[in-house]
Amino acid sequence: MRAVVCRNAEFDVVDRPEPVPGRGQVRLRVLRCGICGSDLHARRGSDAWADLAVRTGYDRFARTSQPIIFGHEFSGEVIEHGPGCRQTASTGTPVVALPLLRSDGAIDTIGLSTHAPGAYADQLLVQESLMMPVPGGLSPEVAALTEPIAVAWHAVRRGDVGKRTVAIVVGCGPIGLGVILALKAKGVRTVVASDYSTGRRALARACGADLVIDPASDSPFTAVTRRGQLVDTPSALELVVGTRERLERLPVGWWHLWRLGEALGALPKRPVIFECVGVPGVIESIIEGAPMFSRVVVVGVVVGPDQITPAMAINKEIELRFAYAYSPLEFRDALHMLAGGEIDPRPLITGTVGLDGVEAAFAALSDPEAHAKILIDPASPAVRPT
């Protein structure tokens, strides 16, 4: 089979023996594989990432000098079952799978470890227990987006966003666009999206954002003001003192009414902001610009250290949450939202290449105006994204 091997940041398309499924594993033919932002980072920066993984107890993350086959956002079809499989999906069944593989007594991340080669190839191995049949009618292109949509769905769930919450998405790359799609699928009425790129703002609109902001000329945090969020310290103080004064005029003890108000969730409003950029300084700029009491869900990945001003976050009582990956249930729910049409991610897909076009696709993805998600189709001869 053919595969794209990355070593010392160089890509080579090579011939490799077909992989042999071990116990509980299934060999798939790759139909489509998405190029992820983490692949772009890992191409040159996987040593920093591997060092970080060691600090959380995982020492099998690929290093730059090792030959690695990327690709963790894939759809495929079943070719062969390994020993001990339940074989509920027969040969030829279209499937997706969580990118985790159990081998040599460890569990590895497919496409980011040399122990679990990814889907920048004709074929790959997946774990049968983490594999799911693609519901009828769903194209391999859209099915390949199950993984990034699951990331977005998990982030939205981490945000505890209600339908009437104001949600603000900072950064409209593939993850930000996925978060916009997931927020709208959840029924959130007001989704504000922000990106410096004109092309990305157009995609945000296509994904259903209600208000799209160019942060060079406008702030996404003050774009919606009528929903009761507090923009500054004086307005928070006015709310506290003013409420206390109003309650004083009523014949019931103010503390009963205050407690009742809290129980009913009356105050304060918490806008939910999704950080989908992953560049140093962005979390700090959100803390600086966000309304008081905002909840910030960090989805963008900065691998190195970053600086924040805790006192600013304290003064505004900003809540910081971090989101990572998804559960098997969230992955399945993402797949079925795609199949049911609640999420239509087709605006994200801006190009397709063959294995020989991976290098050109990586170059094209450096321009946010041109591309969002490029898919690899191993059967395609295309050497640049079309």
Ligand SMILES: [Zn+2]
């Ligand atoms: Zn990814």
